[in-house]
Amino acid sequence: xxxxxxxxxxxxxxxxxxxxxxxxxxxxxxxxxxxxxxxxxxxxxxxxxxxxxxxxxxxxxxxxxxxxxxxxxxxxxxxxxxxxxxxxxxxxxxxxxxxxxxxxxxxxxxxxxxxxxxxxxxxxxxxxxxxxxxxxxxxxxxxxxxxxxxxxxx
Numbered sequence: 001x002x003x004x005x006x007x008x009x010x011x012x013x014x015x016x017x018x019x020x021x022x023x024x025x026x027x028x029x030x031x032x033x034x035x036x037x038x039x040x041x042x043x044x045x046x047x048x049x050x051x052x053x054x055x056x057x058x059x060x061x062x063x064x065x066x067x068x069x070x071x072x073x074x075x076x077x078x079x080x081x082x083x084x085x086x087x088x089x090x091x092x093x094x095x096x097x098x099x100x101x102x103x104x105x106x107x108x109x110x111x112x113x114x115x116x117x118x119x120x121x122x123x124x125x126x127x128x129x130x131x132x133x134x135x136x137x138x139x140x141x142x143x144x145x146x147x148x149x150x151x152x153x154x
Contacts, residue, residue, distance in 0.1 A: 043141070046101075046134055050127075055112065058105035058130070062098045065137060069095035080148045090144040097136035104130045 042061040049057040072091035080087035104126055111123050 040141075043134075043138060046137075050131060050134055053108075053112070053127075055105045055108040055130075059102045059109075062102040062105065066095055066098035066102065069098060077148065083147070087144065087148060090140050090147075094137055094140040094144075097133045097140065101130055101133035101137070104133065 042064050046058055046061045046065075049055065049061070069091050073088060073095070076084055076087055108123060108126055108130065111126070
């Protein structure tokens with residue numbers, strides 16, 4: 001039963017990855033609220049991929065968040081215009097964490113391909129760094145929303 005749930009979740013991650021990759025092209029026209037919704041869904045999928053060591057699923061999801069962070073640097077909402085520098089600091093920080101997480105995930109994919117099943121996993125520091133950058137992305141989202149969201153999201 002556990003294996004079935006993991007397989008179903010993995011299929012969900014793959015489907016969401018495909019949607020998010022196709023969403024990159026559409027993101028240029030998306031509203032800020034839509035971008036945030038995609039980021040939230042992507043963060044959930046990244047967490048699942050990190051926990052299950054499915055590092056191949058991470059770069060596509062992180063790519064969407066990285067693209068959104070780039071767009072945020074050019075689409076400052078009205079609620080943040082008075083504190084533009086603080087908003088941009090959050091956006092650029094989010095972008096940097098996403099870029100670093102993507103690079104680390106790509107290294108882990110290559111490492112895992114070269115490691116025999118059941119072999120030693122000496123890259124615990126990379127796995128921990130990936131988790132730290134994931135946490136950094138979440139922190140930037142929460143900090144920015146707490147500072148600039150005009151009202152509670154329902």
